Amino acid sequence: MNPIQIEYASLTDLETLVPLFDAYRIFYEQPSNPEGARAYLGDRLGLRESVILLAWRAEQCVGFVQLYPGFSSIDMRRQWTLEDLFVVESSRQAGVARTLMDAARRHAEQTGAVRLTLATTRTNRKAQALYETLEYSLDDEYLVYTLDLCRGD
Numbered sequence: 743m744n745p746i747q748i749e750y751a752s753l754t755d756l757e758t759l760v761p762l763f764d765a766y767r768i769f770y771e772q773p774s775n776p777e778g779a780r781a782y783l784g785d786r787l788g789l790r791e792s793v794i795l796l797a798w799r800a801e802q803c804v805g806f807v808q809l810y811p812g813f814s815s816i817d818m819r820r821q822w823t824l825e826d827l828f829v830v831e832s833s834r835q836a837g838v839a840r841t842l843m844d845a846a847r848r849h850a851e852q853t854g855a856v857r858l859t860l861a862t863t864r865t866n867r868k869a870q871a872l873y874e875t876l877e878y879s880l881d882d883e884y885l886v887y888t889l890d891l892c893r894g895d
Contacts (some may be wrong), residue, residue, distance in 0.1 A: 744800040746838055748845040751794035751806070753787050756780060758803045759794065766806075766828035793822075795845045797829070797838050805829035807842040809849065809858075817856040822849070824860040827869070839869075843876055861886075 751759055763779045786792040786808070797805040808826035813819070824846055829838045850858040860878070862869045874880075 746804075746841045747798040748841060749796050749798060751787060751796050753784065755794075755796060755803075756784055756787070759783055759796065759806060762803065762806055762828055762830065763826075765830070766826055769828070792825075793849060795842060795849070797833075797842050799833065799836075799838070804833040805838045805842055807846050809846055814856055819856040820854055821857045821859065822846070822853070822855050824858055827860075839872055840876070843872065847876075 749755075760776055760779045760783065763783055764774055764776050767779070768774055783794070787794065791810070793809045793811075795807045795809075796803050805828055806826070807824060807828075810823045810825050812821050812823055814821045824843075827839060827842060829842070847858060860873065862873070
């Protein structure tokens with residue numbers, strides 16, 4: 743089996759990343775929008791507003807993870823939010839997601855972050871099982887509230 747290689751994405755990876763990001767959004771029941779994905783990812787990468795790690799196997803990109811930076815006022819340190827994790831269907835159950843998660847953790851540690859947080863749907867049991875094997879803990883202290891400002895844009 744070919745080993746999984748992890749690389750940081752740059753603007754030159756945009757055409758490789760767009761179909762994966764579009765498939766990720768479709769997984770979450772969003773309509774396909776490659777042009778929107780290209781613009782969105784181009785902005786995130788071009789403005790350095792996120793870090794995207796790509797998983798490669800046998801010269802094919804098989805997954806990605808996207809991290810957004812943030813800060814903890816309480817801890818007075820950087821933190822990262824793992825916003826997106828996606829593996830192409832043909833490469834699932836092959837260790838790609840775990841490898842991407844490990845790379846995200848290393849990135850957070852190397853940047854001096856106090857924590858790496860993520861959220862997933864209540865029904866995504868496979869993801870939850872993975873996160874728990876990687877020592878993520880379910881927050882039972884804080885309630886999270888959301889104020890939606892734009893709907894249907």
